[in-house]
Amino acid sequence: MAAGGVEFSEFVQHLFLGLVQGSFWVLLALGLSIIFGLMGIINFGHGAFYMLGAYVGFTVSDLVFSPFLGPNAGFIVALAMVPVVMFALGMVFERYVISRIYNTENERFSGVLIMFGMSIFLPDFVRLIWGRPGKPFNIPPMFQFSLFKTGTLDITAYRSFTIITAAILVALLWVLIYKTNLGMMIRAGTNNNTMVKVLGINVSRIWRLTFGLGIALAGFSGVMIAPLFAVDATMGELILVQTFIVVVVGGMGSFIGPVIGGLILGQLWALTPLVGRTQYVVQNWTGTVIGPDFWEKASDILLFIVMAVILLLRPRGLFGQEGAFD
């Protein structure tokens, strides 16, 4: 399997890293889909709330609980509390901000713009509260070991933990969407937004719950990813766009779309840097060999290219449903 200058263990390592990254994309994309499915609003603030989740997690863990309970328990408390805090925050935000635009002219545009405004507001707000430099966020001691290690292959405990957690959450979300009344409404909304309104159920409460849920998911992803990457005010930006790409590629309005999309793109993203080290030589139009440097940097851009191609060839994405965007 391993091609040319890439060792098999290295290949597997990248698969593993791709799986970690992909899991996060899946979680965020599902949160995005749920909110969109019910409310017809694309949450441009998803990345910002994700970032906020990481900061809240930092405060809860490092400042509040770790001093008393030690870093392990501190982190666990943060993992448990951040979704709760973010859920409450999401509900409050829905109640006092977003609900104002319901039944106004262009309500969807307004919703999108408000969330977009939040994506500009929150990073700077976080700088104001927590300061300009990012925050160190260590892997809690109990996860600081490897499950498996040979040569370049290193299956670390924390990364495995994130994959498993994400898998559990995806399963729970599946149950929520396919086995509960709320889920039925989310799915109905995906196909036909007015139908949910016509049903006359206490829609506003359901929307509030859904929005809170989406935000809680975003915040939880944020705090879970925090030990792996730098926590700073701009951490939500790139991942927001990547989540959009996952949604576009997978197809919004389906459950399986973002899941498969996220996993495939995760692999693509992780494996691209290896291309430069294979035996295959890629040249540009002047005949110069495109070196490893380029491929290291190409991952992010490749995702965009995949998205553009998908948009042209399959405008609804791999698993998108008819009518979800019309």
Next chain:
Amino acid sequence: MPILETKNLSKHFGALIAVDGVDYAVDSGELRSIIGPNGAGKTTFFNMIAGDLIPTSGQVIFDGADVSEVPAHERSHMGIGRTYQITNIFPKLSVLENIRIAAQSRKMTFNLWSTVPSHKELVEKSDGILERINLTEKRDELAGTLAHGEQRYLEIGIALATDPKLLLLDEPTAGMSPEETIQTGEFIKSLADPLTIVLVEHDMEVVLGISDKITVLHNGAFLAEGTVEEVRANAEVQRVYLRE
């Protein structure tokens, strides 16, 4: 030669068969009606003729050309005009603009350098149509503020402004008062010839009064066709429709 012909035209929505293998032909200059109970597939049938929907199978032949897959805007240019069951106008543009925008589509889309009022023939044409639909007085009002009946007329005006050869009217009298309905029936009759008109209508008086020929759809399928008397006499039609 018929101006419009459908051959074995069908539309499925998932498991639901909305239109089921309909063969239909209209000659130039006729005023035809289609009737059928709610959900019979009349609107879906129109949607396939005008290009809002692409048929699942079968063909739509207009003016001798197979247009089954031709996009809606091109069909408009070939001469198919329509109105909708639910009023479909530009509610936030003025009445005049509503008509003018439709008339303009025959002349130009990508004209960037002139102004609209400078096109005299456009102005005259819109004025003429406003006259015909009796809205000259309200030309500067926003279309959305008109009374319901007036909006229905405006929509017919929009369709007329695109110089159609075939006009599809989907329940033009829906929501009108009895007097308005009678008036509208006469108005439609006055439009026919040289225009070909296909009318979907629930109001029997209008249908019976002005149609050359009536077609009955039921559950998406063709049920009967003929002159007023013939359809009236048809036992099956009586069973599913007139006596309902």
Next chain:
Amino acid sequence: MDSAAPKNRFTPREFWAWLSEVFDNYGILILAAILVIYPFLFDALNESIIWLEDNDWEETAEIVAEFRGFVPSTPLMIQILIYTLFGIAFNILLGNTGMLSLGHCAFFGVGGYTVGIMHAWIKPGTYAPDWMVSAFKVLPLEISLITCVIVSTFVAWLIGTICSTKRGVYFAMVTLSISMIFYYSAQTFDDLTGGTDGLGGLENMRLGSINLRVGIMDANITYYFVFIVSVVFIAAIWQVLRSPFGHVLRAVRENENRARICGYNVAKVRLMAFTMSGAISGIAGALAIIYGETVPIENIHFITSGQIVIITLFGGAGTFLGPAVGSFIYWYLRQLMSVEFVKYLAIFQYWEAWVGGIFVLIVLFVPSGILGTIRNMTLEYREKKLLNRKAVAEALAKNAEDEAATEAE
């Protein structure tokens, strides 16, 4: 009869309405006149301070200097003009076609980088091929601007082809995502674009035909250059929006399905609007780098898209000059906050938080923007006037009738 006539004529609401009527009729002329002489006005202010100081009016000079802090400087006006052009171009889509693009930073940035890269790299001792270098001793700005028009038109067309079949909020998402490809490319290919530090080395940009240097050395010349280019393009947009095509755009905004059944190729119309909007945004982006003589990478970041949306919404997306008002208020406020207010309250240095917060407030509370709101008031006011006039006429007629009736008796 008198009771029908308006009584308290000048409620504040009506005062604004009246003002806007005046503005409607003469506003553009007044505005244009001010803009034409603006650099001189500002220079005069500066000179008056010097003159006061020279003549031992120290205290007055200080007061005037304090006051100057609240007057937009010429460089700020350059910025305002550029974002006015950008906003009006953006509004071809938002206000007129009903398309919300969150990817306009791509055009703005690409326009800037096109000009920037040409000036930074077409000179001796760089990658540029020799014939190119020897063809221009100094690359004239005309050439790079024309290239910029071509490049940004092409980029807009390309992105439009990918996005313009999308609708509503999905369109917003796709445009944002696609625009970020340019941001990450600019970051990745930093040997060409300067990466996160921005692209410098753009001194000595010259208009070859009249051998005039524009840039940071001379704000006034740059101002007039930007002014002329902006006015030309704004006038062009104005014409397009009143042309038959402009009417088609609004028809598509109001009811896409109806427009299609009327015979318009809606996808093509949207693509055309998108391309025009993007191309002109590219030009605005090119202008934006001239005064600063650098291309900051922020120009291609989605916060720039946010800025232009906020400017357009704030001014009024439904109006033509809305973006001008929005641009002025946005940049003026921003300048005030980051230079004046911040002296008293450190919180004003978090500019983006303010932008985001104000953004949300505008969407919630002034959805039709400043000019839009004023225009609505004007319409209301005119209608009221009309009604009043009608009422008066009717009362008069009735009086006459009554009199006639009594006489007859």
